[in-house]
Amino acid sequence: MSLVCANLVNPGGDAAALERSILCHAQYSLGRAWEELSARDRFAAVALAVRDRLLDVHFETERRYRQRDPKRLYYVSIEFLIGRSLASNLYSLGIRESCRQALSNLGVDLDLIEQGEPDAALGNGGLGRLAACFLDSLATLGMPGFGYGINYEYGLFRQEIDAGYQREKPDNWLARNSPWQIQRPDEACVVPVYGHVEHGVDRRGAYNPMWMDWKVLIGTPFDMLIPGYGGKTVNFLRLYSARSSNDFDMGIFNDGDYVKAVEQKIASETISKVLYPSESAASGQELRLVQEYFLVACTVRDIVRRFEQTHSSYCDFPFKVAIQMNDTHPALMVAELMRTLVDEKDLDWDQAWDITRETLAYTNHTLLPEALEKWPVPLMEHVLPRHLQIIYEINHRFLAEVRARQAAEQGADEGQIRRMSLIEESTPKQVRMANLAIVGSHSINGVSSIHTRLLTTLLVPDFYRLWPKRFNNKTNGVTQRRWLLAANPALAALICSAIGDGWIVDLPQIQAIERCASNTGFQQRFAQVKLANKERLAQIIRDVSHVRCDPASLFDIHAKRIHIYKRQLLKVLHIVHEYLSLIEDGRLPAQPRTFVFAGKAAPGYWLAKQIIKLIHNVGRVINSDTRARDWMKVAFVPDYRVSLAEKLIPAADLSEQISTAGTEASGTGNIKFALNGALTMGTLDGANIEIRQQVGAENIFTFGHTADEVRSLLRSRSYRPRDYYERDYRVKRVADAFRSNLFSPAEPDLFAWIYRLLLDENDDYLHLADLPAYLDAQEKAARVFQDTPAWTRMAILNVARTGHFSSDRTVCEYARDIWRIGPVL
Amino acid sequence: MEIHVDDMAGVAVAIVPVAELDASNSVEFKRDIAPVLQAQSRVVLDLSQLRFVDSSGLGAMLSCLRQLSGKGGDLKLCSMSRQVRALFELVRMHRIFDIYGTKEEAVQAFQRQFV
Numbered sequence: 048m049s050l051v052c053a054n055l056v057n058p059g060g061d062a063a064a065l066e067r068s069i070l071c072h073a074q075y076s077l078g079r080a081w082e083e084l085s086a087r088d089r090f091a092a093v094a095l096a097v098r099d100r101l102l103d104v105h106f107e108t109e110r111r112y113r114q115r116d117p118k119r120l121y122y123v124s125i126e127f128l129i130g131r132s133l134a135s136n137l138y139s140l141g142i143r144e145s146c147r148q149a150l151s152n153l154g155v156d157l158d159l160i161e162q163g164e165p166d167a168a169l170g171n172g173g174l175g176r177l178a179a180c181f182l183d184s185l186a187t188l189g190m191p192g193f194g195y196g197i198n199y200e201y202g203l204f205r206q207e208i209d210a211g212y213q214r215e216k217p218d219n220w221l222a223r224n225s226p227w228q229i230q231r232p233d234e235a236c237v238v239p240v241y242g243h244v245e246h247g248v249d250r251r252g253a254y255n256p257m258w259m260d261w262k263v264l265i266g267t268p269f270d271m272l273i274p275g276y277g278g279k280t281v282n283f284l285r286l287y288s289a290r291s292s293n294d295f296d297m298g299i300f301n302d303g304d305y306v307k308a309v310e311q312k313i314a315s316e317t318i319s320k321v322l323y324p325s326e327s328a329a330s331g332q333e334l335r336l337v338q339e340y341f342l343v344a345c346t347v348r349d350i351v352r353r354f355e356q357t358h359s360s361y362c363d364f365p366f367k368v369a370i371q372m373n374d375t376h377p378a379l380m381v382a383e384l385m386r387t388l389v390d391e392k393d394l395d396w397d398q399a400w401d402i403t404r405e406t407l408a409y410t411n412h413t414l415l416p417e418a419l420e421k422w423p424v425p426l427m428e429h430v431l432p433r434h435l436q437i438i439y440e441i442n443h444r445f446l447a448e449v450r451a452r453q454a455a456e457q458g459a460d461e462g463q464i465r466r467m468s469l470i471e472e473s474t475p476k477q478v479r480m481a482n483l484a485i486v487g488s489h490s491i492n493g494v495s496s497i498h499t500r501l502l503t504t505l506l507v508p509d510f511y512r513l514w515p516k517r518f519n520n521k522t523n524g525v526t527q528r529r530w531l532l533a534a535n536p537a538l539a540a541l542i543c544s545a546i547g548d549g550w551i552v553d554l555p556q557i558q559a560i561e562r563c564a565s566n567t568g569f570q571q572r573f574a575q576v577k578l579a580n581k582e583r584l585a586q587i588i589r590d591v592s593h594v595r596c597d598p599a600s601l602f603d604i605h606a607k608r609i610h611i612y613k614r615q616l617l618k619v620l621h622i623v624h625e626y627l628s629l630i631e632d633g634r635l636p637a638q639p640r641t642f643v644f645a646g647k648a649a650p651g652y653w654l655a656k657q658i659i660k661l662i663h664n665v666g667r668v669i670n671s672d673t674r675a676r677d678w679m680k681v682a683f684v685p686d687y688r689v690s691l692a693e694k695l696i697p698a699a700d701l702s703e704q705i706s707t708a709g710t711e712a713s714g715t716g717n718i719k720f721a722l723n724g725a726l727t728m729g730t731l732d733g734a735n736i737e738i739r740q741q742v743g744a745e746n747i748f749t750f751g752h753t754a755d756e757v758r759s760l761l762r763s764r765s766y767r768p769r770d771y772y773e774r775d776y777r778v779k780r781v782a783d784a785f786r787s788n789l790f791s792p793a794e795p796d797l798f799a800w801i802y803r804l805l806l807d808e809n810d811d812y813l814h815l816a817d818l819p820a821y822l823d824a825q826e827k828a829a830r831v832f833q834d835t836p837a838w839t840r841m842a843i844l845n846v847a848r849t850g851h852f853s854s855d856r857t858v859c860e861y862a863r864d865i866w867r868i869g870p871v872l
Numbered sequence: 873m874e875i876h877v878d879d880m881a882g883v884a885v886a887i888v889p890v891a892e893l894d895a896s897n898s899v900e901f902k903r904d905i906a907p908v909l910q911a912q913s914r915v916v917l918d919l920s921q922l923r924f925v926d927s928s929g930l931g932a933m934l935s936c937l938r939q940l941s942g943k944g945g946d947l948k949l950c951s952m953s954r955q956v957r958a959l960f961e962l963v964r965m966h967r968i969f970d971i972y973g974t975k976e977e978a979v980q981a982f983q984r985q986f987v
Binding site: 239242250258259260261262263390391433 | 924926927930931955958959961962963964965967968969970
């Protein structure tokens with residue numbers, strides 16, 4: 048029997064079977080003997096062997112779903128920040144040790160193979176990573192939930208640093224195809240775009256708008272299998288690539304216009320070519336709008352196709368299909384589903400509208416009004432003429448409903464009508480995607496308690512007053528399988544040795560380690576794990592950032608997208624304060640620290656890129672100053688991504704979550720750090736507030752103005768940064784440092800903008816207002832850190848009390864309150 | 873393109889002889905079907921060989937329908953593949969044309985229509 052046959056008959060999870068599979072794929076899928084494979088191809092051979100096992104469970108899962116015909120959840124997101132898959136797939140299938148043995152027999156270390164996997168960086172940050180965590184939880188809970196996204200050829204750019212400046216390099220993660228992906232060309236779909244609507248009548252004389260002169264995109268699905276922990280359920284993430292069909296181009300080719308044929312092919316494929324960096328995705332960019340529509344159109348086609356395989360009446364649609372829109376990027380779903388039901392399925396408008404609203408739900412992710420998506424009406428008309436018509440009709444009917452309500456209750460209020468309209472009456476007019484998503488959904492949720500409160504009271508209060516029951520909160524969570532079990536195996540093993548492994552699928556069980564929090568032996572083992580993680584990170588910092596740091600120092604980490612509201616600048620102000628206190632006052636810090644930054648700035652976001660330069664310049668001055676050598680180090684670790692986060696987070700002592708209160712919807716980094724035993728230094732923002740409730744105010748460092756205080760200061764225009772500057776010498780000295788060229792001796796005035804920003808009464812992020820309290824909180828943290836048993840106890844309690852923040856809990860809440868789906872086991 | 877036409881009980885049944893009707897050949901199709909439309913007022917387009925049609929192809933068929941309607945005739949379509957039917961539905965063209973499963977059904981429909 049050949050290797051292939053042996054493999055097909057019995058994949059098996061033992062080491063011998065895995066070894067056979069790996070060799071089989073080396074030889075027959077990759078065409079080389081194992082010994083001749085490159086490191087990348089060895090990873091591919093292992094991944095393909097694992098994929099065989101995933102497929103077996105996937106077939107079994109699909110069979111179960113077909114038998115039971117459950118309601119299915121489709122999670123639609125423009126981003127899925129998957130990261131690496133090999134380790135998590137091995138954990139989920141329970142074959143990691145077998146695989147390690149198999150590879151050992153072949154003379155290779157599994158860890159090296161895992162490290163060789165490129166990140167699937169199909170997202171910018173929290174929103175995309177949340178989507179990936181949800182897929183893990185859905186599969187682990189045995190729920191029929193599937194992701195739908197775009198198969199970007201280029202993920203988020205690779206960040207390199209040149210003389211302190213960020214340089215963006217393309218991340219062509221699909222250059223050699225991903226072994227995890229399965230192409231499904233037979234399920235490709237045709238997507239029309241552009242053209243115009245011709246108003247006519249059908250054969251019965253009824254009004255019939257026809258979409259004419261459209262261009263064609265072809266959406267080809269690629270499936271990535273998503274196993275649940277325990278290996279009982281394998282769902283999928285379906286990612287669409289825009290392809291032009293060679294067949295379709297051949298006509299032009301045969302006419303002799305080869306260049307035109309190639310140009311059309313390239314234009315079509317551009318749609319899924321690149322993920323937009325977050326700040327660059329502002330409305331007005333035609334390609335981005337086409338991308339969003341492409342995702343929505345392909346997804347609806349596929350959902351409808353699946354539904355029609357087993358159902359004939361669209362009355363059943365909301366009982367069999369739930370669609371969650373992850374932010375407004377898929378908000379065109381409202382118009383596309385209506386178009387499908389009315390134009391293609393011949394449903395009348397009211398019935399189609401009821402079905403659409405019962406099916407769709409929307410998650411809001413931002414409180415920054417400027418981040419709410421809008422599309423110019425002329426652009427929408429150019430790209431999606433029929434959809435714009437439908438949006439106008441939705442708006443017309445919706446505003447009539449609001450006017451009727453006003454007439455019956457408080458009387459006419461045109462201001463409210465203007466705010467709630469799907470169309471902003473600006474020049475040019477704009478389609479408000481958040482309003483569209485809200486009007487078309489039966490559920491609208493925020494992602495933390497404070498975010499939902501601010502969403503309903505500040506961002507869209509008119510909608511909340513109209514439909515209070517549609518609004519709800521679903522506080523974010525993270526999957527403990529990736530962020531503790533896989534990212535921090537030593538801590539996971541320590542926890543398992545103390546309380547068993549039930550927490551892996553039921554995170555609240557982790558609370559049982561509270562009883563070990565004061566146990567000296569446990570504390571010592573816990574501290575040893577942390578130290579080992581810090582040593583590993585110190586090595587990485589030495590290798591990539593060329594900074595030598597002491598693993599015994601306090602690792603103070605600020606890792607997230609670079610953005611003014613996340614206040615990396617505030618962290619820098621703290622560092623500068625510590626440094627100036629040391630060199631000017633001779634005041635030694637309470638505790639040696641290593642300040643670690645990581646994060647990407649959107650390529651077009653000047654201020655964020657300047658902050659990266661600032662961090663490097665401050666680091667260069669401090670790291671080269673012999674007076675500070677034993678007390679402070681500053682490191683920027685480039686190219687922040689999931690696999691780097693998996694190294695940074697387990698090594699943190701202090702987790703910086705210092706956004707201006709009222710700006711961060713939830714954050715999930717804060718949760719991941721706490722789960723790994725870092726203490727949070729945070730403002731009362733996003734999920735920090737709930738973390739404080741869970742871990743106890745005595746086990747977290749909070750500081751700064753509350754969201755209500757921030758709002759009050761900004762609304763009353765009473766923020767006077769100069770008062771803080773004059774009142775507190777620490778604030779004055781730090782701000783003045785940026786006028787003195789201390790950190791840019793070779794480039795005078797490089798950072799003068801910082802002084803101006805800090806003292807500008809229009810600094811909406813209130814850096815100086817929060818600085819004194821921040822410095823005080825940092826002093827307190829440093830003092831506590833010196834008491835190792837006390838600090839370690841607090842760290843253990845943080846781990847023990849983060850059970851609430853599993854994405855399993857979040858997904859169960861969505862499933863119960865919004866999707867109405869359950870496990871199918 | 874060579875369009876084969878059968879007469880079935882006084883109805884002209886023309887087979888669209890390509891797998892794709894798109895920007896590359898829709899002008900040619902319109903040119904080659906024109907004599908049929910001039911000679912006949914009751915025409916069935918047999919789309920059994922068609923696998924893909926783009927907006928130019930649909931536009932060409934719409935032009936045929938309008939020509940025949942203009943002189944009191946009619947155009948019916950038959951034998952559409954699932955993919956082509958989906959495209960018609962996508963842009964609401966299925967409401968403009970009379971569409972039948974087979975050419976026999978289409979011809980019978982003409983006969984009922986003109987009795």
